[in-house]
Amino acid sequence: MPDSSAGVVPELRALVGSVLQHxxxxxSLVGWEGREAGTHFLRLAIILVGALFLLLVSYLFLLLFFxxxxxxxxxxxxxxxxLAFAVLHGGIAFVSLWIFAKTICKPVFSSTLAEIKxxxxxxxx
Numbered sequence: 001m002p003d004s005s006a007g008v009v010p011e012l013r014a015l016v017g018s019v020l021q022h023x024x025x026x027x028s029l030v031g032w033e034g035r036e037a038g039t040h041f042l043r044l045a046i047i048l049v050g051a052l053f054l055l056l057v058s059y060l061f062l063l064l065f066f067x068x069x070x071x072x073x074x075x076x077x078x079x080x081x082x083l084a085f086a087v088l089h090g091g092i093a094f095v096s097l098w099i100f101a102k103t104i105c106k107p108v109f110s111s112t113l114a115e116i117k118x119x120x121x122x123x124x125x
Contacts, residue, residue: 063085071078107113 067078067081067085070076070081074081
């Protein structure tokens with residue numbers, strides 16, 4: 001800490017130095033917490049992907065069970081029942097993609113965008 005009788009310039013230098021040290025400390029803290037949050041979210045993403053994979057596998061086994069159960073119950077060959085399931089799932093996927101395509105074309109923040117355009121028009125000379 002500089003001597004208080006030295007003048008304003010040393011006091012300002014000390015103030016600027018303290019503010020810069022504080023900013024460097026905050027930046028390093030943000031970096032450290034960012035790395036920690038990144039590893040946490042990476043773990044969560046890996047767990048989610050694993051759970052979704054296991055859910056998909058269990059769904060496929062469940063479908064396989066239904067195909068063979070219906071084949072045994074109805075007397076129809078399993079390949080035709082599997083084809084019917086495939087067509088059913090393909091139709092559901094097609095309808096889902098169609099709904100997605102209709103939904104993604106809509107602007108998300110239309111009122112905010114209109115407000116910004118109005119503000120820009122007001123600010124123009």
